[in-house]
Structure formats: C-alpha cells, structure tokens
Amino acid sequence: MTHLLHVGEVDSTQNYLKAQFVGLAHGTVVQADCQTAGRGRFDRTWISNEGGLYFSVLLKPTKTDFLHNLTQLMALSVCRGLEMLGVHPNLKWPNDVQVDGRKICGILSETIFTANKLQAVIMGVGINVEQEGLTHVGQPATSLKYLHINTDKIALLHTIMDFFWRDYEALMAHGFETLRDDYLKRFAAIGKEVTVKNVDKQICGIAQDISPRGTLLLQTPQGQEEIYIGDLMV
Ligand code: BTN
Secondary structure, three states: OOEEEEEEEEOOHHHHHHHHHHHOOOOEEEEEEEEOOOEOHHHOEOOOOOOOEEEEEEEOOOOOOOHHHHHHHHHHHHHHHHHOOOOOOEEEOOOEEEEOOEEEEEEEEEEEEEOOEEEEEEEEEEEOOOOOOOOEOOOEEOOOOOOOOOOOHHHHHHHHHHHHHHHHHHHHHHOOHHHHHHHHHOEOOOOOEEEEEOOOOEEEEEEEEEOOOOOEEEEEOOEEEEEOOOEEEO
C-alpha cells in the first residue's frame, strides 16, 4: 500500500506533497533526509537536520468524517512501531509521542479543500532517530539514539505505515471508537492535573477521559470541558 518517494533535502515534505498532490495517488509517502523549513503545529519550526525520520503521507479520503482522528491513528501507529523496537512510548493528547516524558515524535495534519470539497489530507511525521543535542526543543525531547536503539529509518517508516493502513479503513468507517481502547492504554495523563494551551487560551483541570470522538475531557472548577484542540502540559 505504501508508495514511497525519497528526496534528499527539501524545504518540507508537507510542501512537497502540497505542490504535487494532484498527480500523486492516495497513499503516497515522501521521505526526506533533511528539511530546510520543517514545520510543526501552530506554525512552529521543526528542526530537521540529517538523522531524523521525516515523512509526509498523502491521503485522499472520500468523506470528511473522522478526519481529525487521523493524527491520533498515526500517533498510535508510531507508538506501535516504536514498541516493536522495545521502546515504551506514551501518547500526549492529541498526537505527540513521548518516551519517559520526553517528546520523540510530532505529527502535523493539513487539509486541502477547493470549493468546500476535500481534495487531500497531508499528514507529516517527524521522529527523532539519530539526533543528539535535542534535550530541549520547546519541551523536553529525546531520540532513539539517546535510548540506545539503532534502527533503520526506512524499515521503521514501513512498520509504522503498515500499522496505519491496518486500521485506516475501520477508522474512516466507524470513527475513533475503533482506536479508543488502544489509544487509552498509552495515554498516561488520565487522573492527572494538566494544562491545555491553544493559540489564545490556557485551561487547567484533571484529565478525565478521551471521549468516543477523540476529544479530551477535562474536569475544571467550572465543570467538565470538552477540548478539541490544544497542547497538553502535564
Ligand atoms: C509537531 O509536533 O508540531 C508536529 C511536527 C511535524 C514534523 C513533520 S517532519 C515531516 C513533515 N514535514 C514538515 O515540515 N513537518 C512534518
């Protein structure tokens, strides 16, 4: 299923697919050795020196239901891929992957609509593999190298994508419920006091649950809040 294109240096694998998506098939994956303008969520820079695994996946879903859950499926697939290497990752809602409280992977999802019609979803994944000197990048970070794990980046990419395709159709047909149990097993913040930040506000509370829609349910002094987007600070 995974049709893989390799590029050496690129500004961003997200931009590459955005520019080319019309002529490329659903399921195309582009992987780069390094990126000169790698970007993350909320327009942050994603440092993309050689040694990391950087790839973007082109999806052309036939319906728009459950699009927001695709990043959660990718995060779960990354966890499963890392688990195959003996790592014990956990999920930081909605889609960061951490090991021992340090970020090892980030995921960025972007959509392309024309005239209200969905044309494509481009999902970018950055995994810290061989990098050193990454102890803090906006938040504590780690890499497979720090964890003393040597792996072939392309083999890891294929393992992750195999897990992704295994669950993709079920997610698109039935939604986050199909992932919820496996997602919750790796979600470490349940019962903990957390702060959720998004662009213009910050909200504190106890992380109670992940809803059947994949949203975060937070118990705050004002009552239960359902959070759709943000960054979780544990
Ligand atoms: C985040 O945690 O903010 C998401 C980071 C996503 C980074 C990946 S690397 C491959 C793809 N190309 C980009 O420019 N960004 C994503």
